[in-house]
Amino acid sequence: MWYHGQFATVNSTAQNQAPFACVYGRGDFGRPRRVFRVVPQPAGHTADESALWGPMPYTPIASAAASTVASAAAVAAQDLKVEAPPKAELGDFAIGCFAAAKAQRKSPAVLAAEIAASFAPSQWLASATATGPFVNFRAARPAAFRWVVTAALTDQLLPRALGAGQTICIDYSSPNISKSLAYHHIRSTVIGHSLVQIFRALGYRTVGINHLGDWGTTHGMLIAGAKLWPEALPEPVDVAALGALYQRYRKEMETDPKLEDLARQWFGRLERGDAEARAMWQRFRDISWAEFETVYQQLGITFDEVRGESAYEAAMPGVLEEMAQKGLSKESEGALVIELPGEKAPLLLKTKDGTTLYATRDLAAAQYRWTTYHFTRSLYVVDRGQALHFRQLFAALGLAGHEWASRCEHVPFGLVRLGGKKTGTRAGNVVLLKEVFADATDDVTPRIAENQAQLPPEQVAETARMVGIGAVVFANLVTQREKDVDFTWEKVVSLDGDSGPYLQYSHARCASILRKAGWTSSNVEAAAEAEQLDFSRLAHDAEWAVARRLLDFPEIVARAAQSCEPHGICHYLLDLAGDFSRWYTAGNGDATLRVLCDDEDTRRVRLMLTAAVRATMARGLGLLGMGAPDAM
């Protein structure tokens, strides 16, 4: 379904093309090109502008600005981009008149001047001035303060209708069993978890899926290894021992080719349901999951579906039959493959030994997810090294005639390097996730214990976990997904400047002020009170800067969802924390500027604004998968 002639360039992740316009998972392989974007209309969802993507006004103030220009210039409000002027002195909201002026055969500056000249103040807007081709609007501050504070306190700042009736599947984390969760697993885990929170906050139904790597020849190696060298797995068996066994097997395989056959044999027995193979595999899987779960608990992650590759075993014959029936699969060099137009390498369905492969199981999994969830988008948060796999996978689904193949998206992220080298279990270059968390937590513990001497030790420990792990999570979300990151302890546990703890600190400061003020009302009660308050008492520019920032929250989150890029939220929260800190610091030299000032009415609205910041910061941190401590 098209919407309002609003087109966009497909970026690296968003690719909602019409069926068969491009069956590949990612919109632009080859050179990026301009295409028309089509928003798929989910079943049972009526056309409604709230369901549309893209830059659009999410607040009544921005909406009013857009309508003003739209009616004066005879263009659709939806086609106008409302942005922030580069400097706050210029105004609160800016609209460029380029396109509208062209349609009217006027110069943008002339049109802007005309619009500004005919402007009349309204409920939301106080003034409009033309600066070159831009019309810069100033908000009616008291009304804007009241609106944003109320919305923030009642958790209505985010457009929750955006995802109504739509489902997003998110495949993330998805580690292989019998290997420790190492630092390079964290990006998929943390990005995916954040995306789940983001989509959910926008009203989507989300399905977080942990597609465990629990099937394949690898597991034949483990069984074979355990049989050959039982002493390698002393009780109690843990994941580290299983990982070491796997490493050993691979190493010995290099010199002893028979081991490869042996592993294949064991996997073959596993596939055929051999009782001994099955029992050993199940045990390794249970041991692995128990350990994974402790890490997920630390991160506050629960999955809607933990369904490993093994779960699709029964679906394999059906997949193979479908591909054969549609004439897509053929034998090549002893293996069963699907050849793809424009691709040099085919997609492999079966080895020459007849065992199924990663891709076969992914085909079945994709199919399962479609029939089970009828998703609007099905996301795979997997490192960029697997881009080819997903491109081929989605292409094969498209060739098989599944129109929903175009709803599948690979959400790639860059490599994690360690000492400049690629990390990975196979390369043996790993740092364990639980160790990183433990170290980060230890790092912050003394400072919290010192700052919060009144807290009982267990609460200090809990806060330290929240802050330490939060630092690690934030460090992994703050850069664009596709950039490679080099792991360094300093960066990951950084506490100053642009860091997770800085955000949590500003949240704790808000909480501290509210505590000190004896603020006991719930957010909802406070919002009800906002109706009666005099927001014109908030007269300082530093206070307005905070409120102006809050108004940006909905668009930031919507954009993060569209592009599957949580990092915009990180930077937004840093800006919000900065605005709050500047306001806060203004009170250092001047007691009348403090939240807890003498004037009763002023204090009341300042507390209200502080509560709104606290609520938004907590909400934002939640979207990143981080905790928001009240004291630290």
Add this chain to the structure above:
RNA sequence: GCGCGCGUAGCUCAGUUGGAUAGAGCGUUGGCCUCCGGAGCCAAAGGUCGCAGGUUCGACUCCUGCCGCGCGCACCA
């Protein structure tokens, strides 16, 4: 070789989908508190946005070609 991605301050990164004088943090230098929490705030210095063309009113952003770095290229997942 082919494909994909990245290249912005000394370092690590943003840059509102083509708009106004390219912004933060770290580091460096210098300031701010008898302070509602200094994990803070302010200021200075620091830039040929890899290079060269092109598209147009306008390019860090789009196109072409180079250069550099990384990753991926059939029976692993």
